[in-house]
Structures are given as C-alpha cells and as structure tokens.
Amino acid sequence: MAASCVAVLVMAASLLLLLLVLWKRWRRGRADWHVIIVVLGDVGRSPRMQYHALSFVKSGFSVTLMGFCNSRPYDELLQNNRIQIVSLTELPKLAVGPHIFQYGVKVVFQSVYLLWKLMCREPAAYIFLQNPPGLPAIAVCWLVGCLCASKLVIDWHNYGYSIMGLVHGSSHPLVLLAKWYEKLCGRLSHLNLCVTNSMREDLAQNWGIKAVTVYDKPASFFKETPLGLQHQLFMKLSCTYSAFKACSEPLDPDTERSAFTERDPQSGVVTHLRGRPALLVSSTSWTEFEQLILDGESLPSLVCVITGKGPLKEYYRGLIGQKHFQHIQVCTPWLEAEDYPLLLGSADLGVCLHKSSSGLDLPMKVVDMFGCCLPVCAVNFQCLHELVKHDENGLVFEGSEELAAQLQMLFSAFPDPTGKLSQFRQNLRESEQLRWDESWKQTVLPLVMDT
Numbered sequence: 001m002a003a004s005c006v007a008v009l010v011m012a013a014s015l016l017l018l019l020l021v022l023w024k025r026w027r028r029g030r031a032d033w034h035v036i037i038v039v040l041g042d043v044g045r046s047p048r049m050q051y052h053a054l055s056f057v058k059s060g061f062s063v064t065l066m067g068f069c070n071s072r073p074y075d076e077l078l079q080n081n082r083i084q085i086v087s088l089t090e091l092p093k094l095a096v097g098p099h100i101f102q103y104g105v106k107v108v109f110q111s112v113y114l115l116w117k118l119m120c121r122e123p124a125a126y127i128f129l130q131n132p133p134g135l136p137a138i139a140v141c142w143l144v145g146c147l148c149a150s151k152l153v154i155d156w157h158n159y160g161y162s163i164m165g166l167v168h169g170s171s172h173p174l175v176l177l178a179k180w181y182e183k184l185c186g187r188l189s190h191l192n193l194c195v196t197n198s199m200r201e202d203l204a205q206n207w208g209i210k211a212v213t214v215y216d217k218p219a220s221f222f223k224e225t226p227l228g229l230q231h232q233l234f235m236k237l238s239c240t241y242s243a244f245k246a247c248s249e250p251l252d253p254d255t256e257r258s259a260f261t262e263r264d265p266q267s268g269v270v271t272h273l274r275g276r277p278a279l280l281v282s283s284t285s286w287t288e289f290e291q292l293i294l295d296g297e298s299l300p301s302l303v304c305v306i307t308g309k310g311p312l313k314e315y316y317r318g319l320i321g322q323k324h325f326q327h328i329q330v331c332t333p334w335l336e337a338e339d340y341p342l343l344l345g346s347a348d349l350g351v352c353l354h355k356s357s358s359g360l361d362l363p364m365k366v367v368d369m370f371g372c373c374l375p376v377c378a379v380n381f382q383c384l385h386e387l388v389k390h391d392e393n394g395l396v397f398e399g400s401e402e403l404a405a406q407l408q409m410l411f412s413a414f415p416d417p418t419g420k421l422s423q424f425r426q427n428l429r430e431s432e433q434l435r436w437d438e439s440w441k442q443t444v445l446p447l448v449m450d451t
Contacts, residue, residue: 036064036124036150040110040137043085044071047364048157048195048216049130055440057082064121072337086117103174111136115144123148126448131186132160135178138185151190153448156199156211162357183207191447198383199360214443215386216364217436218371221338224429225345225372227261231270233342234258243303243329246273259303260346277301277329278414281344281369282351299407300414301327305343307335307365345372349410349421351403352378362387370433375424377406393428 035056039046043065050073053063062082065073069087077083091109094102114137118127127141127150138154145152161179168175186192186203192211194200203209225233238244238258246257254265260276263269278300335343344350354363359382366376366387376394378384390396395410397403410421434442 032125033060034062034064034122034124035126035128036066036118036121037128037130038114038118038137038141039065039067039130040088040114040133041068041130042070043067044069044073046130047074047219048155049128050074050077051219051436051440052128052155052444053077053083054080055437055444058437059441059445064124066117066121074337086121088117089113100174107136111140114140118144119147124150126151126153128153128155129189130155130157131182132158132163134160134185135181138182138188142185142188145190152188153191153193154186154189155214156186156192156194156203158195158356158361159358166357193444195361196383196386198386199358202358202360212443212447215439216362216367217434217439218368219436222341222368222371223345223373225342227270227272229342230346231256231258231261231263233339233346234260236339237333241331241333243305243331272415275300276415277303278348278411279346280304280349280351281307281347281374282353299327299411302329304328304330305347306330306332307340307343341368341372344369344374347372347374348415349407350374350376352376355379355381356383359383370428371435373425373428375410375421375428377403377410379403393424393431 035053037049037053037056039049043050046067049065049067053065054074054076056063057080062084064084064086065077066086067088068090069085070090072078073085077085091106091113094105096102097105118140127145129137129141129152131138131154134154138152142152144150159179159182161175161182164178165172165175186207186209192203192209193214194203194211195214195216197213200211200213203211234244235256235258238246244259246259246262248257250257250262252265256263256265257273259273260279261270261272264271280302282304350366350369352363352366352369354365356362362383363378366378369376370387370393376388378388378394378396380396380398384396388394388396395406397406410419413419414421416422
C-alpha cells in the first residue's frame, strides 16, 4: 500500500514538473517536418523502424529516433546528420517483491521517464511508435501528442499481450490487462500501420482499428553476393571459424582456398570448389539430414550457420555440443552488420523456424533472404502464405520429418543448375521484388502527406 502511494506521488510530482517544462519549451510551436520515432526496445534490432527513419529523411524530414541502444544501428543511420538518436535507459530487473509488483514499478518508471524524454525534444508533426512493446508507450505518446499537437502513428508489428502470453499463459491477469490496454489505447492513434493483411483484418474486426498494410521489404543492401565478395567473406570467417576453412590444401601455395571457393593466383578469378558443401543459414539442428547421408543418400555435406542473438542460439549450441556429426558442421558466428547481407547472398538455402505469437506477423529474416534471392524452407503458421509461396519461392513444412524430406529433395545432385533449388532462386530473381524505399514511398509517404 505504501509503495502504491509513493508511486502515485512520484507520478503526480513528475507530471507537474513536466507541465512546467511544457509551458517553457513548447509555446513556440511544433516543427512540421520533424518526426519522432519511438522504440521501447533495442533500436539496433528494430530494422523496420530504422528503415522508417531513413525513408523520412530521404523525403525531407528530420528524425529523432528514441530507444535502447544495446546493438549498433546501421551505419547509414549513424552517419546521417538529420537523424538524432536518443538513447533510453532500461530499468534493471528488480530482485525484490512479487512479479506483479516488479512489473508495476517498471511501468511507472517507463511512463515517467519516456514522458520526460519526449517533452525535452523538439515538438514533432508525427510520433511514430513501434508496437509491441506498447505498454506504457502508447498512452504516453498519445498524451505528448495532445500536449504538442503531434499526430500519433502506431506501427503494429505484433500484439504485445500475445508475446506476454507465451510466458504467463493467455489467461494470466497481466496478459488480460495488457490486452485490454492495447485494445483501448490502440484506438487513440491518428494512423495505424501493420505488417500483414491478416493483421489488418483482425484489427478491424476484433479491435475496431482501421490500419494500412505496409509489408516488410528488404533494404537495397540485401542482394545476391558476387562470387568475389563471397570468397572474401569466407576467407575472413575462416580465420575464426573452422567450418569455413578449406578441407585440403591447394597444390599451388599461392592459391587462396576456403571451404567453398578458391582464387587463382595468376588470373585472380574466383570459382566454386567441386564437391563443396552446401551453405545453409538456419536456426535448427540437423540430425535427420545426417542420418540420410549415413544411410547412403547422395547428398552434400552441410555447413549450417546459426545467426541471431536470441535464447534459442544458446539452446541449440547445447544440443550441437552433444552431437558428433560427420557430414555437418554447425557454426554460430558473430557477424558484423555489413557481413550479414553478404552471408545471406552467399548461402544456398535458408531455414526459418519463426512462429508468430499471434499468428499475424511475418519473419523479417525471410524478407531479407528473399531480398538476396535465397530460397527458404519455413515452418508453417497462419499468415505465412502472404510471404512464402509454397513450391514457388520456397517450401513450407509442418515438422522435422517433412523438413528432412524437403532437404533431401532440394540437395539431391547438388549443385544442380536445373534442380528445384535453382528454380526457386530464378523465380525470386524474376519476381522483381519492391525494395523498402520504393514500397514506403507508395504506401506510407502519401498517408503522411495527406494527414
């Protein structure tokens, strides 16, 4: 009870102080060509919001991007003098009290802190908010918008309550409260964007929110990697990761050789090695594929690169450490930001195990893979069909056995220029996918200019 009273007093005092700041700082009016983008998460791991910032700048706006700076954002963002990145402080996890108390303290802190940081910025025409997380950011951004005549735009990537439900269960009081809050406050925005048509329909039917679908699209730097750059990347990674090192030494000691490529010392020409392994970008283990090779199937060896920083990476590291593969090498490299698109553009196949908590969002990883014309095998869920077209740009599977059968089919007689894998890649090349900048100009920019 005492803690609640203290929290209320802190909130009241903070609000009074902020209103005084408002009186002093905001009477000069807002900047019509300024946008504040709010990410109550790691900016470096929010590519869509970084893309929004860059697109706004290219259209003549100045941008303030607010969020946690745990990972390095794109260099293009850091080097643009019209984008100001404001680092937010994340409250350390409390070690005392019940979970609901810890969560309440966190929400109070974030509310006051975010309100303060927003009020100390130059007023903007728009406040662009990533959701999730939207608690307490939606209410705070709406309040600031009311005080300084900024229009709130919510970019719905998923539902925050559905992510909480994975941890606490869908019937937990916190999850039900979060759903009520998200549904109520989500209606306060001037404009809503979302990532799929399925989400747009769900927002309209179940939430009473009208949204515009803005599909994730790859940035221009996600593209097929020329063989020369592939070789440079493989040689760089081979200095640290044995999976990229050549299995045998070349006859000519001046020849550069990786596990996949070699460079002729006289001509400088790079070629793929005969009998090279297949390169996969994935987040799974490969026991079934190993067994197929041991059973005598004509399949290539695999180098499987596990990317990302999530908790599953450590989980799979543990599983891999218990295996003794003969034909599969698993690598979990730390990649510099500029090397990730090069890796995708050098790979032979991507595998995606993303399953949406709401069933209404799409995996950004697959968007980037398609930008590099990399075919994908993806686990099926509700709206995956909006991105992965089965048997056209990749394959959809339901479980590990079906995935193993797909890998067997795709890699039989590898590398076969007339095989299914090559057909998928050619289909992606011919699809002439829109890039983010082009898509943004067609969808978001007209909405912003109209309002």
